[in-house]
Amino acid sequence: MSERERKNEINRRQFLGNMLKTACGVGLVGLGLGAYSKRASSLPASYIRPPGALPEEEFLGTCIRCGLCVRDCPYDILFLGELGDQVPTGTPYFVARSGPCEMCEDIPCVVACPTNALDHELKDIEASRMGLAVLVDQENCIAFHGLRCEVCFNVCPLRNRAISLDMQHNTRSGKHALFIPVVHSDACTGCGLCERACILEEAAIKVFPTHLAKGELGKHYRLGWEEKEKAGGALVTPDTKHHYNLPDGVRYELQGEGLIIEGEAEDSPFSSNPLDTLNSGFMDK
Amino acid sequence: MLDMKRLGNDAIAEKGWFNAHKFLILRRLSQLGILALFLAGPWLGIWIVKGNLAYSLTLDFLPLTDPYVLLQGSLSGVVPQTTAIIGVVIVLLFYFLVGGRVYCSWVCPVNMVTDLAAWLRRKLGIRTTSQLSRSTRFWMLGLTLILPFAVAGGIVWELVNPVSMMFRGIVFGMGAAWVMILGIFLFDLVVAKDGWCGHICPVGAFYNLVGSRSLLRVNAVQRQACNDCMECYVICPEPQVIKPALKGEEKGTSPVILSSDCTNCGRCIDICAKDVFKFGGRQNKTTEALKREGEINRGVRV
Numbered sequence: 001m002s003e004r005e006r007k008n009e010i011n012r013r014q015f016l017g018n019m020l021k022t023a024c025g026v027g028l029v030g031l032g033l034g035a036y037s038k039r040a041s042s043l044p045a046s047y048i049r050p051p052g053a054l055p056e057e058e059f060l061g062t063c064i065r066c067g068l069c070v071r072d073c074p075y076d077i078l079f080l081g082e083l084g085d086q087v088p089t090g091t092p093y094f095v096a097r098s099g100p101c102e103m104c105e106d107i108p109c110v111v112a113c114p115t116n117a118l119d120h121e122l123k124d125i126e127a128s129r130m131g132l133a134v135l136v137d138q139e140n141c142i143a144f145h146g147l148r149c150e151v152c153f154n155v156c157p158l159r160n161r162a163i164s165l166d167m168q169h170n171t172r173s174g175k176h177a178l179f180i181p182v183v184h185s186d187a188c189t190g191c192g193l194c195e196r197a198c199i200l201e202e203a204a205i206k207v208f209p210t211h212l213a214k215g216e217l218g219k220h221y222r223l224g225w226e227e228k229e230k231a232g233g234a235l236v237t238p239d240t241k242h243h244y245n246l247p248d249g250v251r252y253e254l255q256g257e258g259l260i261i262e263g264e265a266e267d268s269p270f271s272s273n274p275l276d277t278l279n280s281g282f283m284d285k
Numbered sequence: 286m287l288d289m290k291r292l293g294n295d296a297i298a299e300k301g302w303f304n305a306h307k308f309l310i311l312r313r314l315s316q317l318g319i320l321a322l323f324l325a326g327p328w329l330g331i332w333i334v335k336g337n338l339a340y341s342l343t344l345d346f347l348p349l350t351d352p353y354v355l356l357q358g359s360l361s362g363v364v365p366q367t368t369a370i371i372g373v374v375i376v377l378l379f380y381f382l383v384g385g386r387v388y389c390s391w392v393c394p395v396n397m398v399t400d401l402a403a404w405l406r407r408k409l410g411i412r413t414t415s416q417l418s419r420s421t422r423f424w425m426l427g428l429t430l431i432l433p434f435a436v437a438g439g440i441v442w443e444l445v446n447p448v449s450m451m452f453r454g455i456v457f458g459m460g461a462a463w464v465m466i467l468g469i470f471l472f473d474l475v476v477a478k479d480g481w482c483g484h485i486c487p488v489g490a491f492y493n494l495v496g497s498r499s500l501l502r503v504n505a506v507q508r509q510a511c512n513d514c515m516e517c518y519v520i521c522p523e524p525q526v527i528k529p530a531l532k533g534e535e536k537g538t539s540p541v542i543l544s545s546d547c548t549n550c551g552r553c554i555d556i557c558a559k560d561v562f563k564f565g566g567r568q569n570k571t572t573e574a575l576k577r578e579g580e581i582n583r584g585v586r587v
Contacts (some may be wrong), residue, residue, distance in 0.1 A: 061361030061439020066340035082460020
């Protein structure tokens with residue numbers, strides 16, 4: 001091996017070594033970043049995305065953190081996450097208690113978005129689902145104490161659709177009604193106006209990101225009555241009718257009437273005097 | 286040995302202070318001016334530019350999109366609006382013409398931090414060197430473009446990117462991002478010369494590739510006048526780019542600095558007492574050819 005070849009050999013070895021080192025270093029950075037992004041990309045409960053935001057995972061891949069939605073919001077409720085905030089850096093959010101979405105009809109924040117992270121298909125603000133209001137504290141909501149409040153019901157931009165009042169009996173006083181606010185997920189946009197308006201020190205009604213606020217029925221669940229309606233009849237063989245071992249002329253009504261004795265009183269297998277029935281055993285002896 | 290304390294004195298003596306700092310001043314005006322345009326809205330209510338470097342809208346009309354951010358987004362499935370695409374085309378075209386890394390030295394706010402670190406290094410005589418290869422940034426670039434596939438929830442690099450974080454921080458609110466910036470400053474000051482911008486930053490690496498065929502380049506037009514003072518090598522953040530152009534006369538290589546590592550910052554032009562460097566085109570004209578052209582032009586005038 002000539003001198004020059006040996007030199008090349010060493011250089012090649014050095015080159016490969018250096019490259020490996022760099023690759024390993026960068027790989028480690030990658031692992032760190034991946035782990036960090038997993039941790040950083042969980043949206044905390046009090047941070048609500050602007051209207052039209054794609055599902056969180058997609059949103060984080062689509063939003064380029066430009067802040068144009070923040071700039072075009074006429075009510076200045078939107079903020080960009082800062083390093084150290086619980087929300088991923090640079091992504092827009094609002095906090096319902098301090099500044100809820102005022103539900104502009106022209107939805108300027110969506111129009112401003114250059115990447116469709118806020119879905120431009122959203123034309124009707126009432127169709128937006130920023131989150132879902134939940135009456136989280138039934139112990140402190142004063143409606144449950146029988147007091148008239150209904151502030152959340154009245155400020156709701158979809159009054160009586162997203163929040164309705166359910167009249168219930170006040171068992172404490174025994175003679176009054178409770179007007180319980182009930183949120184309906186098919187109408188609630190998650191704007192947060194109810195949360196801001198809640199008169200308590202700490203709101204009893206709060207808006208949460210939808211995935212936190214809603215349960216989900218198991219995919220295999222079928223509600224029998226709905227299926228029956230869809231199919232126009234029972235889907236399984238109806239139960240065989242239960243036979244009670246009762247004397248002739250007597251039948252049992254399941255829906256609440258109980259024992260029914262048909263025919264004339266004198267035809268009854270039972271005596272009209274209940275004592276006879278009760279004492280029947282002793283008489284025989 | 287080059288005396289660090291005298292760095293730039295010759296140029297100042299020869300050309301005057303202003304001409305020896307011309308491009309430095311212009312670069313700071315550009316960097317601060319861009320920030321000022323973005324800040325005029327939130328601070329003074331004068332809405333000229335909205336957004337930040339990732340995407341901005343000027344006078345509600347001109348969209349400008351950062352192609353690197355949008356590329357990361359596209360890899361994680363973004364379908365951008367037409368305005369964003371127009372913005373990308375404009376930006377790419379601009380950097381293709383003036384040099385990709387013009388972003389680094391004329392726009393990026395982190396440059397002011399790393400420049401300060403480099404200046405302090407020279408003043409304090411810190412001479413630490415690091416093993417870090419200058420190609421690390423391309424590995425980083427590769428990594429940031431793989432992550433959108435590998436990690437659900439997309440534009441991972443933008444969670445920590447100090448470049449976008451610093452600019453966005455100034456315009457929208459900094460949070461704890463200043464820790465990151467301080468980190469870069471200390472890294473550049475103590476650990477490695479030009480550590481961040483010259484070795485690690487994938488944003489610079491991306492713009493490096495964008496400008497690999499760019500038209501505006503620094504030319505060592507008067508390379509025969511070079512007196513080997515070495516000051517350009519010291520002041521240059523990517524000194525490896527100078528030699529082929531400056532010392533290529535015998536080999537007959539072009540006096541144009543062709544490496545796209547060059548940030549077109551003009552520091553070499555400022556610091557050279559002999560006016561060796563000038564901004565020029567990409568065409569491979571030797572000094573001799575230029576001289577001949579000069580004579581021809583003079584001849585015509587006479």
